[in-house]
Amino acid sequence: xxxxxDQISGPPLAAEAGVLARDASAAAPAMVRPVASERELRLDxxxxxALWLIFVDxxxxxxxxxxxxxxxxxxxxxxxxxxxxxxxxxxxxxxxMRDAGFVVATARILRRVxxxxxxxxxxxxxxxxxxxxxxxxFENPLYTEEMGILDFLKExxxxxxxxxxxxxxxxxMDVLPLYIVLMLFLPLILWLMRRSADLTLGLSVLxxxxxxxxxxxxxxxxxxxxxxxxxxxxxxxxxxAWCAQGGAQRMSRILASPVTLWISIAYLLFAFFVTLTWYxxxxxxxxxxxxxxxxxxxxxxxxxxxxxxxxxxxAAVTVRFLRKDWxxxxxxxxxxxxxxxxxxxxxxxLGVFLAFAGHFILAEFSGGTGLHFVISISGxxxxxxxxxxxxxxxxxxxxxxSRAKATGGNADLAGGGA
Amino acid sequence: MRFVSGAILSVSVLAGFLAIVPLRAEDASVPAxxxxxxxPAACEVPDxxxxxxxxxxxxxxxxxxxxxxxxxxxxxxxxxINVGAAAASxxxxxxxxxxxxxxxxxxxxxxxxxxxxQAKKTAEEIASGLGKLVESKKPTLVIWQTGTVDAMxxxxxxxxxxxxxxxxxxxxxxxxxxxxxNPQYSPRTESxxxxxxxxxxxxxxxxxxxxxxxxxxxxxxxxxxxxEFDLFTAVHGAELAKxxxxxxxxxxxxxxxxxxxxxxxQEN
Numbered sequence: 001x002x003x004x005x006d007q008i009s010g011p012p013l014a015a016e017a018g019v020l021a022r023d024a025s026a027a028a029p030a031m032v033r034p035v036a037s038e039r040e041l042r043l044d045x046x047x048x049x050a051l052w053l054i055f056v057d058x059x060x061x062x063x064x065x066x067x068x069x070x071x072x073x074x075x076x077x078x079x080x081x082x083x084x085x086x087x088x089x090x091x092x093x094x095x096x097m098r099d100a101g102f103v104v105a106t107a108r109i110l111r112r113v114x115x116x117x118x119x120x121x122x123x124x125x126x127x128x129x130x131x132x133x134x135x136x137x138f139e140n141p142l143y144t145e146e147m148g149i150l151d152f153l154k155e156x157x158x159x160x161x162x163x164x165x166x167x168x169x170x171x172x173m174d175v176l177p178l179y180i181v182l183m184l185f186l187p188l189i190l191w192l193m194r195r196s197a198d199l200t201l202g203l204s205v206l207x208x209x210x211x212x213x214x215x216x217x218x219x220x221x222x223x224x225x226x227x228x229x230x231x232x233x234x235x236x237x238x239x240x241a242w243c244a245q246g247g248a249q250r251m252s253r254i255l256a257s258p259v260t261l262w263i264s265i266a267y268l269l270f271a272f273f274v275t276l277t278w279y280x281x282x283x284x285x286x287x288x289x290x291x292x293x294x295x296x297x298x299x300x301x302x303x304x305x306x307x308x309x310x311x312x313x314x315a316a317v318t319v320r321f322l323r324k325d326w327x328x329x330x331x332x333x334x335x336x337x338x339x340x341x342x343x344x345x346x347x348x349x350l351g352v353f354l355a356f357a358g359h360f361i362l363a364e365f366s367g368g369t370g371l372h373f374v375i376s377i378s379g380x381x382x383x384x385x386x387x388x389x390x391x392x393x394x395x396x397x398x399x400x401x402s403r404a405k406a407t408g409g410n411a412d413l414a415g416g417g418a
Numbered sequence: 419m420r421f422v423s424g425a426i427l428s429v430s431v432l433a434g435f436l437a438i439v440p441l442r443a444e445d446a447s448v449p450a451x452x453x454x455x456x457x458p459a460a461c462e463v464p465d466x467x468x469x470x471x472x473x474x475x476x477x478x479x480x481x482x483x484x485x486x487x488x489x490x491x492x493x494x495x496x497x498x499i500n501v502g503a504a505a506a507s508x509x510x511x512x513x514x515x516x517x518x519x520x521x522x523x524x525x526x527x528x529x530x531x532x533x534x535x536q537a538k539k540t541a542e543e544i545a546s547g548l549g550k551l552v553e554s555k556k557p558t559l560v561i562w563q564t565g566t567v568d569a570m571x572x573x574x575x576x577x578x579x580x581x582x583x584x585x586x587x588x589x590x591x592x593x594x595x596x597x598x599x600n601p602q603y604s605p606r607t608e609s610x611x612x613x614x615x616x617x618x619x620x621x622x623x624x625x626x627x628x629x630x631x632x633x634x635x636x637x638x639x640x641x642x643x644x645x646e647f648d649l650f651t652a653v654h655g656a657e658l659a660k661x662x663x664x665x666x667x668x669x670x671x672x673x674x675x676x677x678x679x680x681x682x683x684q685e686n
Binding site: 060061127130131134138140141142143144145146147148149150170171172217220222223224225227285289292293296297299300301355356359362363369 | 499
């Protein structure tokens with residue numbers, strides 16, 4: 001049974017689905033939501049895509065950077081990643097909460113949080129090694145001032161403790177702490193959603209508005225603030241969770257309306273032209289001054305409304321044209337993306353590491369465009385190969401372990417996709 | 419359990435990758451450093467980086483009337499380089515290079531430069547005293563290089579924008595034209611310093627107050643991408659720094675003159 005399901009829908013959730021199917025047949029309750037039985041491959045596909053794009057965006061600018069969506073509109077891969085993470089986490093743990101109760105689901109979520117935390121600390125260690133290397137080798141009078149950033153190495157005791165408290169976070173390592181905080185609040189979000197999903201979403205919007213109104217933020221070390229403000233970014237996460245709890249179905253009429261489609265397309269085009277003026281300054285005089293003054297700056301830290309709207313428009317158009325049953329989703333060409341999306345935490349960490357390594361190689365060999373390109377492509381290949389390896393491993397582990405255990409490990413495994 | 423095994427797998431993949439890197443790094447350090455040419459670099463610059471539609475009326479007026487052009491540069495450490503003796507360093511840094519280029523291009527008028535380096539100060543710390551400084555020195559043109567310290571300390575970008583705003587307004591009220599200079603492009607520290615919010619906010623302030631922004635970041639990035647300068651390099655620092663500052667100084671002088679030139683009437 002698993003082997004067939006795996007062929008079609010990919011391992012992690014398939015394992016979950018398998019467990020559920022068994023549970024269902026044992027207890028024989030009617031399935032509340034029929035969609036649940038098959039993995040939504042589009043989610044994996046786009047999360048995989050987001051992971052690739054995040055990797056490419058973390059490398060120094062190169063040819064492939066021009067393919068990433070942040071150059072064509074306001075939002076970027078982070079939005080996709082956080083939204084889908086909210087969706088899948090709510091899907092998996094929402095079910096766990098219904099089947100096993102609040103306490104057990106919370107315990108599983110906390111275990112997942114711990115895994116992400118460990119992954120973050122692991123990446124920090126690698127980062128520290130790279131930085132220390134640069135600090136000891138690099139002497140360029142041109143950058144005396146910028147090198148001052150390495151002063152924190154002079155007090156490693158404080159730095160490391162602050163990193164463990166998630167307050168010291170190097171550039172490119174901001175997403176995991178955000179994810180940790182969001183997941184910490186997932187039990188509360190899910191509990192509320194079981195009472196009223198719409199009310200939860202409403203509260204989330206309120207918190208978002210309050211963030212903008214009262215300038216809420218989390219401070220960082222040595223100074224500054226969290227680069228992704230969790231008070232603002234929770235909106236995407238909760239919205240994703242809400243969609244997974246049936247919100248998407250309730251919105252289906254709105255999504256199917258041509259008005260939505262045209263508004264979305266118009267907004268995407270508008271965003272595209274605005275972004276164009278950033279990269280082709282010759283066009284910038286075409287922008288009305290007043291519009292510029294109203295619009296800029298578009299805050300990524302606080303998830304600007306323009307960014308959120310851009311993500312919604314993008315999602316609306318995508319859902320419209322990329323059907324759930326599109327046969328291409330099962331084509332071998334998209335398999336690497338889907339596999340990456342199914343092992344998001346591992347692949348995300350690998351991507352951050354590869355970006356560090358890529359930086360390092362480029363710096364050591366003063367690489368030109370060619371090397372840039374090679375590094376980007378090999379990074380993506382390594383990520384895909386690793387995802388395939390994880391799948392293969394889980395697959396074979398499932399086969400040997402499926403008879404022995406019931407639900408315990410498997411919910412977390414599915415969480416591996418969350 | 420499975421995650422642990424997954425983690426072990428990923429660690430071994432990473433370890434394999436790490437093992438390759440240092441070896442190759444050592445290989446790379448074997449060849450002797452190539453001597454750098456003594457001639458000034460060509461440092462080609464795309465036109466749009468040197469010309470904008472924002473003017474410097476006070477500078478234009480002074481040049482037209484052949485009165486002395488007094489320039490005040492306010493900046494942090496990246497407006498300086500250390501190439502040995504203090505006088506030589508000062509002349510080699512981009513403000514000194516700009517002065518030399520301006521003098522060559524404006525032989526008829528007197529050009530004076532004073533450089534105020536305030537290391538490790540954020541825009542906010544500078545802005546509070548900027549009005550007074552400009553009033554006491556009475557320059558025609560204030561060149562304010564900022565953003566680097568703020569980016570390194572990750573000051574709240576909104577606070578940064580307010581500070582730059584305040585500084586620009588104060589300098590203008592004190593009677594000077596203003597040019598903003600943004601941070602350097604520093605590929606080695608890209609993974610540690612996030613410059614983009616500060617670059618964006620400087621652009622916003624420049625647009626709002628109609629102040630020309632000398633895009634040092636974009637210039638250096640252009641040179642790095644075209645292969646003009648290898649900004650990643652760890653060796654030959656002093657020579658490279660001198661050449662980069664020479665190019666920056668010349669580009670800045672052209673930028674100022676272009677903004678001070680009377681604009682032809684545009685037909686749109």
